[in-house]
Amino acid sequence: MRFSRIFGHTLKEAPSDVQAVSHQYLVRAGYIHQVAAGLFSYLPLARRVLNKIERILHDEMAMIGAQEITMPVVLPADIWQESGRWYQIGSELTKLKDRKDHDMVLAMTHEEALCDLARKYVRSYKELPQLVYHIQTKWRDDPRPRAGLIRVREFKMKDSYSLDTSWEGLDKQYRAHYQSYFNIFNRCGLDVLAVKSDTGMMGGKIAHEFMYLTPIGEDTIIFCDSCGYNSNRQVAEFKKPEIVEEELKPVEKIETPDCKTIDELADFLKIPASKTAKAVFMVATIQENNETETEKFILAIVRGDMTLNETKLQNAVGAKDLRPAHVDEITAVGAVPGFGSPVGVKGAYVVVDDLAAEAPNLVGGANEEGFHLLNLNCGRDFKADLVTDIVAAEAGFRCPVCGKTLDAEKAVEVGNIFKLGTRYSESMNVNYQDEKGKLQPVIMGSYGIGVGRLLSCVVEQHHDNYGIIWPITIAPFQVHMVLLQDKKSPDAENAAEKIYEELQAAGVEVLLDDRKESPGTKFNDADLIGVPIRLTVGKRSLDKGGVEFKVRGSNDSAIIPLDETVVKIKEQIALLEAEIAESIKVVEYKE
């Protein structure tokens, strides 16, 4: 490809509203163009990178026996009604009508479409197991797209779906993906971590997320350096502090003016926050069935030194949605914000964290402005409808496995794998006949990778102050030739053209900067675009005996003779590819 012919161009300065490093370089180097919030056009350079990533995806999918299919982006509403997600998902799911007034949806993922396909084509256990996938557009009307390609509304996802007759079969496919995903990310040059995660809107039993650690990430990973435990903070567990046994003391009402927060209360009473009980008022939306949903007022109690984990609470009460309660809803059950506790409250579903339930003699609200109660004890002074773990793990807490200190870091989710089980096959009647002729629900898994997000994370990981440094495996070109023209002599141009032809004939992907630009402009653009190998052809290099060879990101350069260029380039490509290949390892599966 000749640089002068490329659609798009580089920018010296990034638009002022572009923040994330990957976003800046991708825009400045002419890879992507933002059309609207969370909507991007991909220019030829980006398209080439995407093609390479997709090739790796196809390759790795083939290796675990997946077959490529294609399902549509626009889907009829009835299958989403069948699965229930038509009702469960809010405005993130875009609904529309076709000309015949039929309800349609824009697919945000393809479980329903696949189930509809599977129930028509899978009849017997003899046809199972199966594994199919596609790389298809997803639309999610996200309320807050951000950071360039990190979080967008329309994106391409590689999603595969496994169909099995047994949980053992699912486990096998799940583990195959687990390894396959590491292969894929490593082949793209991205370091990832697999962590246990919440199943969220996907439903199902077990899920892992593949995380790229970066401060711009929106997820928090809790992990233990000592034993290797890790988890998304949403579901991270930890060893609760020991309870100090005490004799239960009688409840006592005391005046606590202006003590609306745990800090103020603990300060005022000169006690540690761990001796208090925090009351959090939430309203949960419970899906009764496909047609009706009800709201449930939740009073959550956690020990004062802990933070409520809303995901854990949501899962504990089986809610579709959870929001903070309004003041009038709180007063309606007889509670007082800032001075709340379950004592004297009617009509609230009380969920108590197991630690708070066991901790003796806590200070809690009196449900009266300006008053708290000393020595509250769960079970004696108030009844819990549910006692379970609902607090958030934090850095500094103890590891649930080995008891050592936990750490926390930010991360971007680039892939996920779900053991769906029969979540969709039961609601959508995806059945097969077993050996006895009996109908059984298919046991499913679903596995996703966001292609654009992967691309941008690779840029986040591989760049310097000058631009992108692509891993050879997904670089838009393998070689970037900088031609420095010389008016007095056509030698440089002739040499460059010759090498350009030779490299292309040898199957090397070359970008030839044939523009009539100054050397500085060309070098800066080369650094920005980030092609891994740079060849400079000019009077100076020819005088030294050939072309200048430089690997992006390294400070060393060398002159190589013209007639050895193709061989040397081939060697270097093989070397860079081997480095990537070495990073691919068999990983231990962690539940």
Add this chain to the structure above:
RNA sequence: CGGAAUGUUGCCUAGUGGCUAAGGCGCCUGCUUUGGGAGCAGGAAAUCGGAGGUUCGAGUCCUCUCAUUCCGACCA
């Protein structure tokens, strides 16, 4: 959906009620130059996000609205 910020040419900015909206980058033409974002000369490109208002006069002040970004809620 809450909080904040910003909208001036393709990009970055100046312009703080008063003459024809200014500069840099980029773009076009010509000359010159070619190893780290060259030089000179000429040129094109803006209904100042949109609507309404205040005013003799609005890019500038007010109201509404739209868009984008950031924080939060949300989300894979």
